[in-house]
Amino acid sequence: MSHAKAWSCVLFAIVMVAHADGTSVPEEGRVTAPVNLQVLPKTLSGASIRKLMKSYSRELGVSCSHCHVEDPQTQTMDYALDDKPNKQTARLMIAMLNDINDKHLAQLGRDPRYSVPVTCGSCHLGQSTPPEYEARE
Numbered sequence: 001m002s003h004a005k006a007w008s009c010v011l012f013a014i015v016m017v018a019h020a021d022g023t024s025v026p027e028e029g030r031v032t033a034p035v036n037l038q039v040l041p042k043t044l045s046g047a048s049i050r051k052l053m054k055s056y057s058r059e060l061g062v063s064c065s066h067c068h069v070e071d072p073q074t075q076t077m078d079y080a081l082d083d084k085p086n087k088q089t090a091r092l093m094i095a096m097l098n099d100i101n102d103k104h105l106a107q108l109g110r111d112p113r114y115s116v117p118v119t120c121g122s123c124h125l126g127q128s129t130p131p132e133y134e135a136r137e
């Protein structure tokens with residue numbers, strides 16, 4: 001068996017497992033575990049990624065294509081590609097958010113049940129670029 005063939009068997013097996021436990025099946029039918037996570041935990045299931053991405057989109061008031069591109073050959077979204085600069089910026093933003101919450105706000109020592117975490121929406125307020133705040137006189 002060629003290397004490529006062997007690999008496609010392995011991948012097929014992984015896809016079947018993902019299907020069976022039901023957790024990594026995105027609702028639009030794309031059955032793949034994430035392959036290119038550089039900031040988010042690599043253990044996230046496809047379903048939790050999908051949920052997180054939906055909240056990013058809502059908090060910025062954008063659609064998936066703000067950060068993701070289609071594969072020109074298959075003309076379907078390929079979320080693993082890094083061709084959009086916004087995706088790279090978003091990685092910086094995710095890392096920044098983790099620092100704000102885990103390094104800085106954590107020092108307040110508040111009970112996590114009552115503390116308010118900073119989210120993308122805290123700054124972006126539903127816009128791709130955060131609006132400038134103008135204090136009232």
Ligand code: HEC
Pocket residue numbers: 033034035036037038039040041049050053054056057060062063064065066067068079080086087088090091
């Ligand atoms: C503001 C930018 C942004 C928006 C909007 C966005 N994403 Fe993402 N997405 C990212 C970033 C950044 C990553 C990579 C995270 C990392 O490297 O840890 C990612 C990763 C993913 C992955 C994992 C790809 C892989 O195999 O590594 C999927 C699937 C995905 N996004 C789906 C979506 C869907 C579906 C939407 C729309 C509902 C969406 N994204 C909207 C920024 C975005």
Ligand code: HEC
Pocket residue numbers: 056060086087089090093094097118119120121122123124128129130
């Ligand atoms: C602490 C405030 C803050 C938080 C939290 C934050 N952002 Fe941002 N974000 C900004 C600012 C400010 C800019 C504009 C920077 C500039 O002017 O170049 C920006 C710009 C961006 C851009 C580029 C927009 C463009 O049109 O160039 C993306 C994409 C983005 N943020 C995604 C995210 C995502 C995704 C999250 C949550 C994981 C997030 N941001 C959380 C403040 C924030």
